[in-house]
Amino acid sequence: MMVARAMALPVAAPQEPARVLHGAADARDLSIEWAALSLPELLAQAVVRFGDRLAVGSSFGKEGLVVLDHLRRIRAGVPVLFLETGYHFPETLAFRDRLVQEWGLNVQNLRAPQTVAEQDAEYGKDLFSRDPDTCCKNRKVAPLRRALVGYDAWLTGLRRDQHEGRKDVPLVEWQELEPGGTGVFKINPLVQWTRPEVERYLEEHHLPRHPLWDQGYGSIGCAPCTRKLRPGEHERAGRWSGFEKRECGIHLMGKPPAPDPL
Ligand code: SF4
Numbered sequence: 635m636m637v638a639r640a641m642a643l644p645v646a647a648p649q650e651p652a653r654v655l656h657g658a659a660d661a662r663d664l665s666i667e668w669a670a671l672s673l674p675e676l677l678a679q680a681v682v683r684f685g686d687r688l689a690v691g692s693s694f695g696k697e698g699l700v701v702l703d704h705l706r707r708i709r710a711g712v713p714v715l716f717l718e719t720g721y722h723f724p725e726t727l728a729f730r731d732r733l734v735q736e737w738g739l740n741v742q743n744l745r746a747p748q749t750v751a752e753q754d755a756e757y758g759k760d761l762f763s764r765d766p767d768t769c770c771k772n773r774k775v776a777p778l779r780r781a782l783v784g785y786d787a788w789l790t791g792l793r794r795d796q797h798e799g800r801k802d803v804p805l806v807e808w809q810e811l812e813p814g815g816t817g818v819f820k821i822n823p824l825v826q827w828t829r830p831e832v833e834r835y836l837e838e839h840h841l842p843r844h845p846l847w848d849q850g851y852g853s854i855g856c857a858p859c860t861r862k863l864r865p866g867e868h869e870r871a872g873r874w875s876g877f878e879k880r881e882c883g884i885h886l887m888g889k890p891p892a893p894d895p896l
Contacts, residue, residue, distance in 0.1 A: 655683070655786075661808040661819055668805055674704050676823050680787060681709045684819075687786035689713040689742075691778065691884070693722075694729050695854060696832050697791025697824050699841050702739065705789070711740045715781055715788065717884075718743040719773040720750040721762070721856035725845045732842060744777040762858045766874055770882040773856075778884050779811055787819035792885065793832070794825050796853075797870055799880055810888035817888065829869060855882070 655664070664683075668676050680688055690705060692698035692714050705712055716730060733739050746753070753761060753772060761769040782788060794801050803825050810817045824832070836843070846854055850862035852869035861872045870880070 655819065657817065658808040661804070661806045664806040664819070664821075665804050673700075673823055674708065676821075677701070677705050677789070678708050680789065680821055680823075681705075681712075684785075684787040687784075688788070689715050689782075689785045690789040691715045691717075692791065693717065693855065694726065694733060694844060695791060696836060696844075696847070697793060697827070700827075700832055700835050701789055701791050701823060702733070702737070703839065703841055706737055706739070710738060713785075714739050714741045715778065716741050716743050717774045717777060718745050719856050720746070721773070721858055723846060723854065723857045723860075726854060729842070729844045736842065742781065744781050746773040746777050748772065760858070762856070766859060766877055766879055767883070775883040775887060779887060782809075782811055782818045783816055785818055787821055789821045789823060790885070791824050792822040793827050793829070795828055797868070797880055800885075803885075808888070820885075 668679060671679065690698075690701060690712055692702060693716065702714065730741060734741050748756065753769070757768070758764070761772075792800055792803050794803055803822050805822060805825055807820045807822070808817055809820050835841075844854060851860065852863045852867070852872050854860055855873055859874050861875050863869070863872050874880070
């Protein structure tokens with residue numbers, strides 16, 4: 635696919651009041667309706683559809699930057715949900731602050747109810763080294779789930795070629811936040827993008843760079859669970875190295891547990 639250039643798009647008002655969307659069937663319909671749109675066109679549609687009830691989730695990785703760079707030209711101030719786990723690299727926090735300063739991002743820092751010290755006291759020190767699923771559940775999944783109750787849709791930077799477990803990610807999916815109750819649309823506008831396309835966009839548009847990107851890191855998450863890539867490794871191989879864990883869980887919310895979790 636061609637990489638769409640960032641451009642200012644007027645956000646037109648819908649011609650007739652849109653009905654309230656809800657549920658998996660509507661997510662499938664939106665996936666079909668938006669399938670042929672360019673990234674800026676799709677984001678403009680999401681803004682029209684969901685207005686103030688739209689957020690974007692980002693840890694300021696490369697894909698997130700592509701989405702944010704387009705979105706800020708379409709609508710300023712869309713809340714950027716950042717999972718402030720207490721374990722980020724200082725470079726990530728500095729990069730976040732730089733983007734707030736330079737791009738005017740409206741970052742919402744989502745924190746777990748427990749501080750790291752309180753979690754250590756309850757579970758023992760360095761839970762991530764023994765049970766990263768519980769640590770991620772406490773510090774990422776639970777805070778995001780709580781925050782998303784306040785929105786109708788959120789944007790991600792997922793790509794289908796990031797790993798096997800993401801190869802079937804739809805353009806729009808429905809995430810149930812409470813069994814049989816509240817839910818939210820998860821919009822994945824980069825599903826068809828490839829890593830080289832993302833890299834090319836960052837370069838051609840001279841986007842700010844996370845300082846660790848050029849030090850051998852692929853995907854960057856919490857510091858204790860992220861290592862540099864070895865030659866030839868896949869971009870996400872440095873996450874949870876030594877564990878059979880591929881996802882923190884925020885993208886698995888609302889899905890039945892897989893028999894062989896990736
Ligand atoms: S990525 Fe690691 S440190 Fe961060 S929340 Fe998950 S297990 Fe904990």
